[in-house]
Amino acid sequence: MGRFLAERLWSAVLTVLGASIIAFVVLRALPTDPARLIAGPFASEDVLAQVRAQMGLDKPLVTQYLDYIVNFFTGDWGFSYAAGKDVLPLVAERLPASGELALFAFTIAFSLAVLLTVLVSYSGSRVLDGLLRAASFVGVGVPPFWISLLFLMLFFETLGWFPGPVGRGPAPPHVITGFYTFDYLLAGDIRGALTALRHLALPGFALSLASFGYLIRLLRANLLDVVHEPFITVLHSKGVPAFSAHFRHILPNAFLPTITAGGLILAQLLGGSVLVEQIFTWPGIGTLVIDGITRQDYAVVQAFILLSAVIYIVVNFAVDLLYGWIDPRVRRS
Structure with missing residues (x-):
């Protein structure tokens, strides 16, 4: 296990250096x-x-x-002349908003995709499987910004069920984590937490749809592959109940690639969802970067590129550790 951790850590360091070099060269090559x-x-x-x-x-x-490298990892991310303040506190103000939206969207996409795929595969219904495949095609094929506009027209403009493009809503009286939902819950304000969830709902579901469709297709394909493995035939021949075979043997073996894909999706969402944040006026890091590109704010864009790389690497390093903990074959290899 120690060698496994050392190899993953060394790979993460090399990836950070490679991403930093690319970001550095690209930004200085701009005209x-x-x-x-x-x-x-x-x-x-x-x-x-x-x-x-x-x-x-x-x-x-x-x-x-x-x-550039030393300053980034020591907390000196430069000065934003467009905003008139240091980049680090500027990013720190926006990152919790993007983090809360990303975690909400990821939780919705991952939990629904796993739940529906497992239930449909266990039931064996061709009708339900066709509906699930159609949902995955819609999720993968429809752009999130179009879904965002559709949600606003239907659930805000027509039905009035959810707030419009007004951002996160009122801030809690005491901001602890930066996640409004959690901060309201920590303060014991259930109504405030529900208000924060209502503001999260439309951008969160719009952002989760593409991830939802991709995870369905991946897990469904893996389940179909594992079902036809020889050891599943042996289990059935020994009289193992279908429920036990499905949830104790088929699902764990098919679930491993989904964990890897989930890590990549979470890292992508944490890096900022620019168009969805713009549409819903969400004060996250995505809108900050768009403003930085528009104003040609050198320090903000440079910090965001390396921060996104670090987020990807940290999340995928955690997924590698989880993968190795779940599957001993990974550690042995």
């Missing part, structure tokens, strides 16, 4: 001058030289890269 954007189009060369020196752009590229 824009950050100093010119900050100083203005009519700034003199002396002023531009001073701005470049303040930003560290006058140093060699290797030195800039080392400063």
Whole structure:
């Protein structure tokens, strides 16, 4: 197990370095001058030289890269000239909103996909299986932004069941975790928690639909593969009940790839869902990055790229550990 952890940790470190190099090179290859954007189009060369020196752009590229890495992991993510404040607190303000939305969408997608797929596969109904496949095609094929607009037209404009594109709603009196639902529950305010859930519902379900469809297709295909394995035939020949064979042997073997896919989906959602956040005026990191790209805010975009890479790596490292804990064959290999 120790070697397994060491290999995964070393792979995670190499991936972080690779992602940081790509982000560093791509941003410096863009045909824009950050100093010119900050100083203005009519700034003199002396002023531009001073701005470049303040930003560290006058140093060699290797030195800039080392400063970039060291500063990121020590908490110095640069200064946003568009927002007029440091990038780290700016991201820290927005990250809980994206995190709450991502976790809500992931919980909905993963739990419903697993529950429905397992029930339909156990029932053996061709009609239910056809409906499940149709739902997966809709989820994978329909863009989340279109579903978001459809949800707003139906559930907000027509029926009035849920709030419109007004963001997260009122903040709790004491923000502890940054997740409004949890903070209201910690304060014992059930009505406030329900209000926060109502604001989460439409963007969360719109965001979860694509993940829901993908997980259904993946788990269904894995279940069909495992059902035809020789050891399942042996189990049936020994008189093992269908329920026990399905839930103790078929499902655990088919579920492992779904865990890996779930980790990738969660990391993607945590990295920010730009279009859905824009449509619902959700004050998350996705809208922050869109504003940063629009304003050509160099520091914000640079920090977001590396932060997204770190989120992907941390989540997938945790999935690798979970995978190895569930399946001993992974540890032995």
